[in-house]
Amino acid sequence: MEKNQRKLPDSCGLGPALAVIGGKWKALLLWQIHQAQPCRFGELKRLQPEISEKMLIQHLREMEADGIIHREVFHQVPPRVEYSATPEGAELDLALAPLADWGKKHQERTEGAKAGAARAAPRTAAEGAARG
Amino acid sequence: MEKNQRKLPDSCGLGPALAVIGGKWKALLLWQIHQAQPCRFGELKRLQPEISEKMLIQHLREMEADGIIHREVFHQVPPRVEYSATPEGAELDLALAPLADWGKKHQERTEGAKAGAARAAPRTAAEGAARG
DNA sequence: TAGGTACCTTACTTTTTTGTCTGTACTTGT
DNA sequence: ACAAGTACAGACAAAAAAGTAAGGTACCTA
Helix, strand or coil: CCCCCCCCCCCCCHHHHHHHHHHCHHHHHHHHHCCCCCEEEEHHHCCCCCHHHHHHHHHHHHHHCCCCCCECCCCCCCCCCEEEEEEHHHHHHHHHHHHHHHHHHHHHHHHHHHHHHHCCCCCCCCCCCCCC | CCCCCCCCCCCHHHHHHHHHCCCCCHHHHHHHHHEEEEEEEHHHHCCCCCCCCCHHHHHHHHHHHHHCCCEEEEEECEEEEEECCCCHHHHHHHHHHHHHHHHHHHHHHHHHHHHHHHHCCCCCCHHHCCCC
C-alpha cells in the first residue's frame, strides 16, 4: 500500500493532519462524501471524472484506514458500496474550512495580481497603487 | 524550479491552499517563522537540522513567491537575510490552527487505538509483548 | 595559502506519488 | 456470445518531490 505522504515532520499537529488529507484528491473526496452522504463508488467516479479508478480506491482505502470515512458493502448483485464520513471525518472537514477560505482569498489575490501584471507589463507602473 | 505540488484539483479553495503549504517542511517553516520573526536563514537551519539547505532555500523561495513570507537581504559581511511572515502568511498560519488541532487529536486517538489494540490483540500473546 | 562563516546554486540520484492499462467476478440485456 | 455495468486488484511506467554532494561568492582570521 503506497505508503502515502513522504513522512512529514511533526511539531504542531500538522504532520499527522497533512498525512491524512495530503493526497491529491483526498480533501476533495472528503468534501464530496461529506456533502452527499452516503456516496457510492460510481457516484464519486462520475462526480470527478478526472480521477482514475486506481487513485479513487487507493485514496478511499487510506481514508478508511485513517478513520475519516466509513465503507459499507451491500452484498447485492450488482455490487454496491457506500461511503460516508465518520464523525472524525466530519470534524476534519470542518477544520479544513478556514484553510479553504484562505485558499479562495489567496486565489483571488493571485488572479488579481496576474491580471494587474498583464496590464502593467506592456507599459508604465501607473497601476502600482490602483489596488483594493 | 520544482513545480511544487502535482497540480491539485480545485473546487473549494483547498487546491490553492495545499499548493502553498503542501511541501514537506513548508507548514513547519511558516510556523517557526511566524513564531520567531524575524528569522535568519541559519537560524531556521539550526532549528530544523533535518532539512537540507537545498529544500530550505527552495521552500523559502516558493513561499516568498506565494507571498506568505517576506525576505529581506542586508548587504553586510557576512551576509544576512531575514525572513518574516507577511500578513497573508500570518492569516494562513491562523487558518492552519484548526487543522493542527485536529491533527493532534487524531494523533492521540491513533496512538490510543494502537495501545488498545496491542492489549486487545494478543491472541498469540508472545507477539504482543515482543517489542522494545 | 588554508580554513571559517553565511547564503545560496547546480547537477545528479533516490524515493514517493500518481497515472495507464489490463483483468476479475457476477448479472442483465440483445 | 458479446457488450455493458458494478467495484475493485495488480503490474508497470511516468512524473513529481525530496535528498546528496559538491561548488561558488564574498569577506574575515590565522
